[in-house]
Amino acid sequence: xxxxxxxxxxxxxxxxxxxxxxxxxxxxxxxxxxxxxxxxxxxxxxxxxxxxxxxxxxxxxxxxxxxxxxxxxxxxxxxxxxxxxxxxxxxxxxxxxxxxxxxxxxxxxxxxxxxxxxxxxxxxxxxxxxxxxxxxxxxxxxxxxxxxxxxxxxxxxxxxxxxxxxxxxxxxxxxxxxxxxxxxxxxxxxxxxxxxxxxxxxxxxxxxxxxxxxxxxxxxxxxxxxxxxxxxxxxxxxxxxxxxxxxxxxxxxxxxxxxxxxxxxxxxxxxxxxxxxxxxxxxxxxxxxxxxxxxxxxxxxxxxxxxxxxxxxxxxxxxxxxxxxxxxxxxxxxxxxxxxxxxxxxxxxxxxxxxxxxxxxxxxxxxxxxxxxxxxxxxxxxxxxxxxxxxxxxxxxxxxxxxxxxxxxxxxxxxxxxxxxxxxxxxxxxxxxxxxxxxxxxxxxxxxxxxxxxxxx
Numbered sequence: 001x002x003x004x005x006x007x008x009x010x011x012x013x014x015x016x017x018x019x020x021x022x023x024x025x026x027x028x029x030x031x032x033x034x035x036x037x038x039x040x041x042x043x044x045x046x047x048x049x050x051x052x053x054x055x056x057x058x059x060x061x062x063x064x065x066x067x068x069x070x071x072x073x074x075x076x077x078x079x080x081x082x083x084x085x086x087x088x089x090x091x092x093x094x095x096x097x098x099x100x101x102x103x104x105x106x107x108x109x110x111x112x113x114x115x116x117x118x119x120x121x122x123x124x125x126x127x128x129x130x131x132x133x134x135x136x137x138x139x140x141x142x143x144x145x146x147x148x149x150x151x152x153x154x155x156x157x158x159x160x161x162x163x164x165x166x167x168x169x170x171x172x173x174x175x176x177x178x179x180x181x182x183x184x185x186x187x188x189x190x191x192x193x194x195x196x197x198x199x200x201x202x203x204x205x206x207x208x209x210x211x212x213x214x215x216x217x218x219x220x221x222x223x224x225x226x227x228x229x230x231x232x233x234x235x236x237x238x239x240x241x242x243x244x245x246x247x248x249x250x251x252x253x254x255x256x257x258x259x260x261x262x263x264x265x266x267x268x269x270x271x272x273x274x275x276x277x278x279x280x281x282x283x284x285x286x287x288x289x290x291x292x293x294x295x296x297x298x299x300x301x302x303x304x305x306x307x308x309x310x311x312x313x314x315x316x317x318x319x320x321x322x323x324x325x326x327x328x329x330x331x332x333x334x335x336x337x338x339x340x341x342x343x344x345x346x347x348x349x350x351x352x353x354x355x356x357x358x359x360x361x362x363x364x365x366x367x368x369x370x371x372x373x374x375x376x377x378x379x380x381x382x383x384x385x386x387x388x389x390x391x392x393x394x395x396x397x398x399x400x401x402x403x404x405x406x407x408x409x410x411x412x413x414x415x416x417x418x419x420x421x422x423x424x425x426x427x428x429x430x431x432x433x434x435x436x437x438x439x440x441x442x443x444x445x446x447x448x449x450x451x452x453x454x455x456x457x
Contacts, residue, residue, distance in 0.1 A: 001106050006326035010296050013181040013264045016323060017081075020110040022060075029057040032102050035094055040104060043092035045443035046072045050089055050104055057107060066115040069108060070126030074153040074442060075146060077188045080109025082179055083439045084317050120198030123191075124153045131159030133200050137456045140165065140223040142209040142396065145173020146438045147429030148229035149196065150445030151452070156199045158453050163223075165207040170260060173231055175438070177260040178252075178287070180294050183320075186259075210396035215403075215425060225424045225452045228411065229445065232430035234393045237386055238282065242340030247276065247348030251283070251291045251387035258294050276383025279303045280351055282337055283387035284314035289321060291385040292329045303329045304379065308336040308356055308369045334358075334369065338376070340384060351379045390435050410434055418448030426452065 002018040003009070009016050020028065032054045040050045049068050056065035069076045085091070085105035093101035117123035121130040137160045141148035144166035152162040170176055172189045197203060207213045209230050218226050235250035237243055254273070262269035279295040281288050284307040295303045305324070307314060311333045314321060325331065335353040343349050355375035358367040392409050404412040404421035411420055411427040418426040428444030430436060 001103070006323075006328075009182065010293075010327040013297055015185055016182050017106075019113055020106060022114075025057055025107060025110045026060070028103050029054045029107055031095065032058075033095055039092040039094060040089040040102075043088045043090075045088065045437075045439045046446055048072050048089075048108075053111065054102070054104075054107060057111065062111055062115050065111045066117075067126035069111060070124070072446065073108075074124070074150040074446070075192055075438075076108050077112035078146070078175060078184060078192065079439050079442070080105050080107075080112055081184050081188070084437055086318065088439070117195070120195045121157065123195035124199055125157045130157045130199065133161060134159045135161070137161065137224055138163065138222070139225045139227065139452060139456075140218045141227045141229060142213065142215075143167070143173060143228065143230040143429075143431075144171035144193075144203060144205075145229055145231050145429060145441065146175060147441040147445035147448075148173070148227060149192070150442045151227045151229070151426075151428075151449040152201045153196050153199075154446060154449035155453060156196060156201050158457060160453065160456060161200065161202075163202045163204065165209060165213045166203060166205045167208040167230075168260065169205050171203050171205065173229075174233075177256040178290070180255070180259055180290050181264060182293070182297070183290070208395065210399035215396075215400045215422070224456055225426065227418070227445070227448055227452070228396065228420070228425065228427040228431060229429045229441070230393065230396055230431050232390045232392045232410070232435055234391045235386065236389045236391055238337055238388065240337055240339055242342060242348070243386075245340050245342040245348040246346050247274065247381075247383045248340055249274070249383070249385050251281075251287045251385050252390065254291055254385050255287070255294065258298065264294075264297065273298070274383065275299060276381070277301045278381045279383045279385065280379060280381045281305045281385045281387055283307065283389075284309065284316060285387065285389075286316045286320055288385075288387035289316045289324050289329075291387050293320075293324050293327060295383070295385065296327055296329060300383075304332050304381075305329060306332045306335050306337060306351075306353060306379070308334065310334060310358065332379070335377070336369065336371070341378070348382055348384060349380070351381055351384060353377050353379060390430070392431055408434065413444075416447065417451040418444055419451065424455075 038051045053065040053068040089104045090101040141164045175189045235252045257273040261271040263273035279300045281292040334356040339352040341350045355372045356369040359370040413427045413432045426448040429441035
């Protein structure tokens with residue numbers, strides 16, 4: 001797929017990948033083998049009929065292709081951009097055994113971007129008609145991220161009234177506050193949300209689950225079912241000296257300031273963020289890549305990712321890692337942070353790291369990092385972003401003592417239906433699984449929505 005040149009895109013927040021033309025999409029779709037047993041579909045968390053929509057592309061029937069995708073996927077323009085296809089659908093592509101797999105995600109994005117819906121119902125479902133809205137059934141969703149939006153879109157298409165309560169001032173969850181504009185333009189999410197609202201979904205922002213709205217409140221108001229999709233947005237820290245210095249951020253805070261606060265568009269939005277010139281990012285996942293690439297675009301002179309394992313062990317998508325390196329982000333592997341150092345005013349000036357090596361494989365075959373005694377390094381930096389994972393925010397959980405939690409503090413939910421220990425209260429996404437992918441959250445939302453619809457219709 002065509003992309004902005006690395007030296008150009010590193011200085012702007014426009015989307016990196018430029019999308020297929022019709023000719024390029026037809027060439028790529030023509031590579032599909034149309035397998036009798038499509039393993040690619042089994043690799044998709046929402047089980048899109050992949051060979052079906054690709055066949056429609058080959059016929060130049062984009063309306064048909066969109067309808068096929070929308071049968072199971074509520075956010076195709078989003079998934080085509082941010083799903084880890086290489087480990088899911090494309091990772092199971094038969095063609096990929098000997099050659100490059102079919103670019104399923106890019107084709108999905110092409111269909112979603114090119115299709116022109118005639119009304120809101122067709123945008124949400126791929127069909128021009130939806131069920132008439134019923135006054136005798138209503139469902140509440142807490143949180144407006146990908147799992148809740150999936151529930152809302154599915155149920156609204158069945159005529160069930162849905163109200164979504166979102167803590168922040170804009171719906172979208174991690175799609176808005178976490179994923180940067182250059183990977184997922186905010187307009188894509190806004191279009192999806194607008195279509196749902198046209199279909200009758202009521203989205204209430206600035207409502208904090210567990211504070212301004214509780215499960216008990218919603219039950220008393222007569223909601224027939226409640227879905228919890230609040231994510232796992234509480235950051236984890238390193239617990240090393242100096243972590244409270246000025247210039248040390250969690251990735252959650254840094255990315256939220258830039259993305260949701262639109263700091264990347266200053267002074268168009270008068271919401272500036274902290275500006276670092278020499279930035280280090282701690283972690284090796286997609287969030288670390290997002291933070292590093294964001295810092296580069298925000299004007300940093302140097303950006304380094306510090307990771308305690310080797311580069312090939314990073315859990316980030318290879319595409320994101322490749323893009324980061326192309327854009328000038330340095331990788332400092334086999335380094336573990338041991339202290340942040342500040343000046344006499346409490347500002348970060350450097351970070352000490354412990355050099356590591358990989359030890360012997362454990363029972364699973366994974367080699368853990370081991371300290372190289374006496375081998376340390378001081379890295380000059382005036383800003384550090386900690387991207388080492390998240391945990392569940394306790395606000396809603398503490399306000400709902402009847403919810404059964406697992407040993408990690410996440411909600412226990414039936415993997416088939418999403419129902420929790422409270423009858424007709426469902427949950428899905430990161431608040432159940434811990435930090436995972438957008439598409440897995442959507443899959444959980446779809447399963448819960450199907451069960452809710454089965455009970456109410």
